[in-house]
Amino acid sequence: MTTTDIRAPEKYVGRPVDRLDGPAKTTGEARYAAEHHYPDLAYAALVHATIARGRITAMDTAAARAVPGVIEILTHENAPAMKPAPKVSLLDISTMASGTSVNYLATDEVHWNGQPVAVVVAETSEVARHAAALVRPAYQELPAVVDFAAEEPNAAPQKSSMLAETSADKGDAHAALATAQASVDLRFTTPPHNHNALEPHATIAVWDGDRLTVHEGTQNFGWLRKHLAKRFGVPERNIRVVSPFVGGGFGGKGMVWAGTLLAVLAARATGRPVRLALTRAGVNHTVGGRTASTQRVALGADADGRLTALIHTSVSRTGRIGGTPEQITSASRHLYAAPNIHLRQHLVQLDLLANTSMRAPGESIGTFALESAMDELAWELGMDPIELRMRNEPERNPVDGKRFARRLLREAYAVGAERFGWRERDPRPGAMRDGRWLVGMGVASAYHPSWKLPASVTVRLSADGGVEVRCAMHEIGVGAATVQAQIAADELGVPLEAVRVRYDDSDLPLGAMAGGSMQTASVAESLLAACRKLKQSALALARRAADSPLRGRRLDELEARDGGLHHGASGETYAEILARAGRDHLEAAIKSGALGMVGMLRERRRWVKAACGAQFCEVRVDPDTGEVRVSRWLGVFDVGRVINVKTTASQLRGGIVMGIGLALTEETQVDPRTGRIMNAGLAEYHVPVHADIPHIDVHCLDEPDPTMPLGLVGVGEVSITGVGAAVANAVRHATGKRIVDLPITIDKLL
Structure with missing residues (x-):
């Protein structure tokens, strides 16, 4: 800016x-959640299940209890009862707060590999973690379904709701695809991702009679307080949540997960203030992440590049004990003026930890598939990929004809092409070099809906x-x-x-x-x-x-x-x-109050509101090793009125960095036999570091949306959308290879 x-x-x-x-x-x-101090503060650590599904048949805590400094060990055999999680109802969206439906330590059932099955409370965190390692559960294992790829054929249609539409039909997209003069039909896969915020999840819980104070890095005061009131049977007014700073959220701190509940339970059971700070592995095993997905995008067009058919279908997963479905085909409802559109989302349920929101849930991986397919169609037609997008830019929302509150995607591409030097791009694959490096340039559209709540x-x-x-x-x-x-x-x-x-x-x-x-x-x-x-x-x-x-x-x-x-x-x-x-x-x-939700839904029936933008990426690829380096980036965004130039630029750059991780390095590896996360820590789960990221140029059009307060729209998530595709499209230009499976690792280019 x-x-x-x-x-x-x-x-x-x-x-x-x-x-x-x-x-x-x-x-x-x-001071973050784990950094507050109380007299007589105790420390808690979790014991995690090592099977995907089954029952606990015995819990040997003798060695752990013998460790000096251990105060208590809570298991399903002695823990105070919590009330079960409420059933989800859109009449009270706070019921969506529960990360999972499991009533922790109230049952001998195991629902996923990593589920907390005991809590050790001790005088120091070192003693608590040492003793937790000495707890020995025994299990009766039951058959478990944990392999996403194997279960994909059993996917069922995802139901639509007031908050998310999961299917659409306009015209006959399959017939139009069959007769199209040019077409592409691609299958994409994206892996699971896990939250790795700078601040791991942590909770300090303090009971004073039936009054509870919780120090928690949360993204949702209201849901957390209501959920704790329901689970522990106290009035909502008796619960105080204190959260001055959150060291990164990205969706992972929007729900209530096991660590929070068990810290509160341990504090009630021991009568002591309790701090429970999760390890990196503990976060991976108890806090949901992004679902894996398979997607099909098929596009048909006439010889001039005008779309005649757009088909986008997906399969993603939830846990058998909960999870948040993702709006993977969302951008395909809005980005292109195809006369024939077919959209479907499908789900499988697995015996894994419930998945949850992760920056631009659905759109981040959905735009990878859609925008990669658009780029491949441009290759098929011999057309500039920006020109192809502009020929299919709609005047109204393609699926239902609603008006756009404001849409400046054309302007974003025009500004971006000029600033990035798009005209200097040699359109031939593999034709641009910098010494021994192959150079590629790619573009993709960014898109994220605009929301507003009470x-x-x-x-x-x-x-x-x-x-x-x-x-x-x-x-x-x-x-x-x-x-x-x-x-x-x-x-x-x-x-x-x-x-x-x-x-x-x-x-x-x-x-x-x-x-x-x-x-x-x-x-x-x-x-x-x-x-x-x-x-x-x-x-x-x-x-x-x-x-x-x-x-x-x-x-x-x-x-x-x-x-x-x-x-x-x-x-x-x-x-x-x-x-x-x-x-x-x-x-x-x-x-x-609640009427705010009604107002939001009423507005959505009238307008389509969204932030959008154009992502421009340049990569260098080593032709011998397949190493990919992002060398230049420009994002031009229509996010309405900019309230703070500095913080807006920071947010947009942060989303692009996270998107580069999605494109090149991030992947949660789940053992398809046991459901165990095999890289539950930053040593094996690779997020981008400074050496991986070039200077990122961001620019905002700064045009107010007349239907939003002060004309602002929202910047937190739009900048991760389209990033995966922009990288893949640049790699395609540099190497001639279309990578359809994220992340884009060396083995896929050699």
Whole structure:
């Protein structure tokens, strides 16, 4: 991004404001979930099952109990009972909070390899982990289904819901494909992925009678608090969740997983505050990740490159004990103007840990298949891949004819092609070289839907000019509090340094979850309403005074600036208004309830709202070893109005980095015989490091979406979409080889 993205020096929205939490994080002052201290704090460690399915027949804890410092060992034989997880209901979406349906330590059943079957509580974390290694469960093994590839033929159609449509038919896509002048028909596979956030999952649980305090890195205050209330049989008001900082989430901290529940259970059983910090392997074995998938994309076109048929089908998996289906064919509903479309999603259930959301769930792997197929069709036609996409850019949503709220994909490609030097690309495969390296350039479209959920916000204006914004939201590394402070400062016309955002506690008004790229827009909508309500209250106070320059004025005639309300050269500061009225503060609250969900669904029936963009990738491939290096990247995005240039650029780059990992290195390896994750740690699960990533250039069109608060759309997930395909398409250009199975490893190119 460049300084030309800044709108006006007197406004904060649109400027590259430094993150307000930056000093705390860079100096070590920030405390994460595992870093809080309580008197008499105890430490817990998990014992994991080593079979995929069966029953525990014995639990030998004698050696573990003999270790000095062990306080208690909880198993299904002695653990206090928790209430079972509630059944999922779309009438109460908080019921979706449960990572799995397993009632931990309340049954002798084992449902996946890695399931926690015991908890050791000790005086130190070292003693707890040592003793956990000495616990010896015995099992009766039962037949288990853990091999995704073998089970794929048994997949069943995925059901649609209010939140996700899983099938579509328009015209007769199969007949159109059969008669198309040009066509491609490809099968793609993507592997499972696991969450490896910088901060592994950790919980500190403290009971005081029937009151519970939980320190937890969470992406969803509301769901976590409601879920704990249901599972432990206490009123929701008795539960306080504290989460000032989250060291990365990406979806893995949006649900409630075993570690959280068992920390709370251990604290109740021992009467001590308990800290349970998962190891890297523990995260892999107890926190869901991205599903594996197989996909078919078949495209038909006429000789001019106009699509006549688009077929996209998928098979993915959930666990038998839960899981979140992914919207793999989502982008295929929206990106291309084909007259004949057939979309289907299928599921298999396996005896594995439930899968869950992982950055752009569905779209990240779905766009790999769709955009790779579009690129292959361009090769088939002898056409530039950007030109092919532009010839099929729709005026309305292809499946149902809905209007786009705003769509600037053409503009993104035009800007990107110019900035990236696309005209310098030799279209012949393998024709571009840099010394001994083969050079390839690829493009792909990025796409992610825009969401907005209810959020409650309170804004307090003090007589000294200070503003406090209160909203229980989540700082998962995105600068959430910073952008809301910018919005409040502009709306109230006060300096940014006068605004304090309190966001870290479930006792505050409840905001939206940090997921689906929705938190900023959801909170901003309520914050704007609260600020307007506050200004209206200030104006009402001012108009009571006969000598007030605001007397007789309406709010829409006034400008909020210089710490008050003004009309031209006349006006009053908030401090002056409050002093005259004898008030020390004003407060405005917006409570957003269940109707917000109804409103969102109503909007989705009217509009198609989404962030989109164009991904440009350059790779170098060693012709002898097959080594692939990403050498240059540009992403041009239509994400609505940019609230903070710096944090937006950071989010977009982060998504691209994660997408490069998806394309080249990341793969969870599951033993098809035992269901055991074989690379449950960063030594064997390879995420990109600095040496793998070139400078990433990002650019935003910065055009507001008129249907969204402040015109913003959401940036957290769109930038990972299309990345896998852009890399694969660049590799195809460099080598002539179409790789359809991720990750793109050396063996697939030799």
